[in-house]
Every structure is written in structure tokens, then in C-alpha cells.
Amino acid sequence: MAASLPAPPLSPLVKIRSERDQMSAVERRIADFILENAQLLRDYSSQQLANALGISQSSVVKFTQKLGFKGYPDLKYSVGEAIARADNGEAAVAAHVVAGGEGESLATSLWRRKSEAEEATRLINPPQTLRGAKDALGTAGKVFVIGVGEDDVYSRGFALKLSLLGIATVQSFDVARMMASISSGGAGDVLLIFSEHGHHPALCKLGRLFREQRGRLLTVTRHTSNPLRALADLALLVSAHDEQPHVQSIVYQSALQHLLDGLFIELCEGDERRHAQLLANLERLQLLQEP
Template structure:
């Protein structure tokens, strides 16, 4: 994994000092070659050993190894990029804004893909495909993605129980069976009600899949498997867009994997045709 992507994807699980180092490197990657470990430590007001430990925790032999890797990554990413972008930014006033948003979304999707290895995605898809029922819940804004994914599962012929009310879901969960799957959508994973539902689902011997940010949060502690999203931006109106984009890409991948099983494409086509007939005047 490229060093800057690795730093961004692991940032949410770092200590306060580690986040300070990470933020400095991310903001000043092009200048890092001019900093020794002691100079970096002095600039941040921390010990030199903290910089060394940070580098080793990321999998590098030491700070020089990290610095060299970051320098290579910067050289690869900056070569010729400005020339490639200039023609389109002149086409329309919105072009620069659109390109920046596109780049940020692509970066969030790449980070998210890298921290959700293929074996995890395959395991979740297999659990959903083999479940007797799939329970899906998300509150507030998380409910939008939860509802859309529940609909997709239903179109594939997967028996899906979707609620946006934790009380209704708690009632439904009481009838869950071993082998059933609960998908819990919560960006920050802090809703107490969702943790309680997850615990109740475990008591029924079901499998809990949490869908949250890549942070240590209570909901992930109750999950058998965690889908995690990495999406960061200092602009408060941009960061939620990056989260939603990266999350959608992750869910789309699982949906595509599910489509490849058994006769699900035939069920999908048949269900869409029935829906279309209902919508026609």
C-alpha cells in the first residue's frame, strides 16, 4: 500500500501524538525529504523516539525508510499532473471544483478498498448469500444507504427485513435464527440502541456485520465482521460526500458479487420487470 494512503487509512486508529505526525506528513509530504527525525520531532514538540516508533508501526524499518518511501510516492504522483489538468480547468469555471471532488472521491474509494481486503468482502457476500434472512438497519442519514442496499438484496430474491426504527428491529431480531445476518449501518458507530440490537442478535446466534468509519467504536466491538470506510477532508460539507461515495462503492462491490451466484440475475430481471409493470399507467 502506498505510504500516504496507509497513513490516511490508519489515522483514525492512531494516538493523539501519532495523528500529529500523520497530519504533518500528509500536509507536508513534498517537504519531508528536508526533515530529519530530530527536526520533525522538534517541529511537532515531541520526542525523536515517537517519530521512530510511528514509522515502525506503519511497517517501515525506521524514519529514513518512511521518508524515502514518501518521497518516491510524491515524485510519482506529481509528475505531469498539472499539465494534464490544465486544459479541462479552462473549459468551465466549475471544472477545477469538479476535478478536485472527483479526485477526493477516488482517493477515499481507494483507501476504503485497501482496508477491506478481498477475503473479508468474499466472507460477507457468502454470509449474506447463505443467510435465511438478512436484517438491515440504519438510523438518520445512515438509513438512506441501508434502505437502498436492503432493496437491492430483495431484488435478488434474498429475504430481507429492513427497519429504520430500533424498536421495530429489536422486535424482529427476537425471531432471528442461527445463520441469519444483521447489517448495521452507522457512520460513527456510537448509537447505543444499535449496539443493543447487535448484542441481542448475537444471543440468537446470528452474524453481525457493522458498516462504519474506520475508527474504534462501540458498534464494531459487537460485530463479527466490519465493513469500514476511510474518507477524510477538513471541509465539513465535503467529508460526508466522500464517506457516502466510498461506502456506495463498497456496497456495490458486494452487490455485484451476490449477482454472480446461482440464478440471482434471473430473479433480479424478473423482479425489475414486475416493478416496471406496477409503475406503468
């Protein structure tokens, strides 16, 4: 198997955006100022930034160190580099927009927002997290999968992929039916719950019940503090934000699908037997579609 290429350096602005939901109120004020005024950051010292926000200079320094930077100058330099890299591509993008008109301008903007959400989601789900989810799913006796409402679409799609890999999977959007199904589960089994906001009371009850039976709970939610995530043995997180609700929904779905695709690839390429099972099942599906 070919060695994977090293990941490109992550933009500090993407890192700040991805971690915003987990920040304190003061930290969010600093984060929002940097995200909204990145181009101006080079003109601000840590004391000037603190004065602009009405906070202490030490709060700014602690914020930068919490993000993994040596100090405020290191963060400022990193942001400047990220802006310079983005500016290098501005001419090509602008020419494309002018040539294609307003429709392509909107498409380009959406593509950027999707890319930012996918990058932020990758940042908050490090390789060891995906490996943990892969190992749990790959070694499970049975995998129970549930999602309600819009989450059901991704629940169904991922459950089908697991089945094609030869992993015994039980999927439903009906909470009562799933409660009956997991009564046969136990140690070594996995309950995978899709819940964007992680507050669904019935799904939380399912998670508690399953853990009482010594099964492992794997959740997929937004990167926010929520009761379902707090219950999980393993939590996959999605970071996607936009001021426009209809756009935020689209970028969330895009980032979620990208995360699931990465987990599926991990499951495929991590086991030759599963990969062979996938190829055999895809061939059978093709035969079913033939006249």
C-alpha cells in the first residue's frame, strides 16, 4: 500500500474557527475579532488587541498559547502567512468569476465554505480518532445505526457501506424499533448515533441503555457541548458555520459526508478481507441491476 502524503499545514484561521465552539466567552470575543479582522491583525500588538476588546493582555497571550502558538507574535505571523497564501490565488479566482458571471461567483463562494468546513472537521478529528472509530466498527459483533430526520439520510447511507464491507449492521430511523433491536446487543457491539445537535432525548436514552449493556457508543454530532457527545465512548465531530442558515446546513452536510467517506476508506484499506467482501458485494449489486 502506498504511503500517505503528509497533510498540508493548517490555516490558523481554520484552527480558530474549528475550536470556537469550545471556547469561553472571552476567548470567543478574541476569536471573532481575529476572524473578522485578519487583514488588520498585523497592525495590532497584543496590548492594542486587548484594549480594542476591553480585556487584559494576559487573556490574549493565554488564548494564543491555548491554540498551540508560542505567543501572540507567532499567531500574528502565521495569520499573515495564511492571508498571503490566499492572496496568491486571488487573481486566478477573480478571473474565473469575471469570466463566468454571478452564478459562478456564488458557486466559488460555496466551494470555499465547504472546503473550510471540511478542513476544520479534519482538524478536530485527528487520525487517532478515526482509527479508534475504525477499530470499534471493524471488530464489532453487530453495529446498530440510527439517525432521526435529516440525520437518517447519512445513517442509511453509512449503514449500507458497512454492510457492503461484510459488517453485520442493523439500521433504523425508528427509536422504538431500535430500542428493541439493541436489547440483543452487548459487549463488543457498537451503537452508532447520528444527531447533528446531540440533544434528542430519546437518542440519549438509547445511548445510556446501550452502555448499560456494556456496548460501545459512537456518536456523530456538531463540535459543540451536547449530552449525546458527553455519553459517547467515541465521538466524531463536525465543524460547519455560516451566518446564513441555508448555507450552514449545506456546509454541515458536506463536511459530514467528507468525514464519513474518510472513515469508510479507513475501513476499506485497513483489512484485505473486508476489501474483498466489498468488491464481491459490488459485483452482486451490478448483477442485480442487469436485465
